[in-house]
Amino acid sequence: MQLQQFNIATKAVSKVVLVAILILLNGCHSLQRTETMGKKISLVVNYPVIMINDGVHSDVHFFNLRDTVFIFYYGRYILYRLPGTRKFETDEKIAGSEPWFIYRKQSAQGYLFTSISDSTRGMKLPADSFLHNRAFAGASFDISTSDSLVERSGNKNTLVEKYFCNKSNNENYPDSFYFYFSDNFKNIDYTFSRKLDSLRKMKLYKVRILYNEKTSSAYQKVLPKREFLFEIRNEGKNISKELIDFISRVSKSYVF
Numbered sequence: 001m002q003l004q005q006f007n008i009a010t011k012a013v014s015k016v017v018l019v020a021i022l023i024l025l026n027g028c029h030s031l032q033r034t035e036t037m038g039k040k041i042s043l044v045v046n047y048p049v050i051m052i053n054d055g056v057h058s059d060v061h062f063f064n065l066r067d068t069v070f071i072f073y074y075g076r077y078i079l080y081r082l083p084g085t086r087k088f089e090t091d092e093k094i095a096g097s098e099p100w101f102i103y104r105k106q107s108a109q110g111y112l113f114t115s116i117s118d119s120t121r122g123m124k125l126p127a128d129s130f131l132h133n134r135a136f137a138g139a140s141f142d143i144s145t146s147d148s149l150v151e152r153s154g155n156k157n158t159l160v161e162k163y164f165c166n167k168s169n170n171e172n173y174p175d176s177f178y179f180y181f182s183d184n185f186k187n188i189d190y191t192f193s194r195k196l197d198s199l200r201k202m203k204l205y206k207v208r209i210l211y212n213e214k215t216s217s218a219y220q221k222v223l224p225k226r227e228f229l230f231e232i233r234n235e236g237k238n239i240s241k242e243l244i245d246f247i248s249r250v251s252k253s254y255v256f
Helices: 127-134 194-200 241-253
Strands: 005-013 016-024 039-052 060-074 077-081 100-104 109-113 123-126 147-154 158-165 176-182 203-211 214-216 221-223 226-234
Touching: 060 221, 060 241, 077 241, 100 127, 100 241, 109 127, 123 127, 147 176, 176 194, 194 203
Parallel strands: none
Antiparallel strands: 005 016, 016 039, 039 060, 039 226, 060 077, 077 100, 100 109, 109 123, 147 158, 158 176, 176 203, 203 226, 214 221
């Protein structure tokens, strides 16, 4: 699997060692130049967190963080509802803390708002870098020459490929990964890999990245099985009047 970065990130806070594997992957998502009047998708992401000797839990504590980004397409505009703030101790989401980001297709700039009812001017930000950092826009996948295809299944409408990673002796690298393709996503603008979509003649809509249980030489602990998930879901064409009104207000009042 070709990745821009694939490492174990650690953060020590009051004897807490947080082992969070953050994926910053090569490239950005791409948007086809269509003028669909209304469309909604979601990007579901699951990433495991391991806490070692945090002073609360014994030895190794493992849990999953799951976030969802909603993306709305309306005319020439793209609106993101980003993940909200969480309580670190409980992983509980804080209701109403989800920010919104809007930009026009092909525009380099966009505007960030604290909520859909935010009546301020918002904050003008570079679209690409902001979405890369806050909305998993860097989630782009490819197959490395060192990866081995070990299983392929499906039919004329779906395809599942399983790969073994030959760099499994590196604890930062996954042991295996699955690519899921479907032709039911042809009209979805978001893509994980334009190259693979073209080669398979289907949309790569889900990726599972698996780590087996193994001993970490860096932490001298047995790390449990864990899985990263990236999935595109088609949420239909229903966009609420509140969102349409918001997009209309911003498009008439702001310079992109």
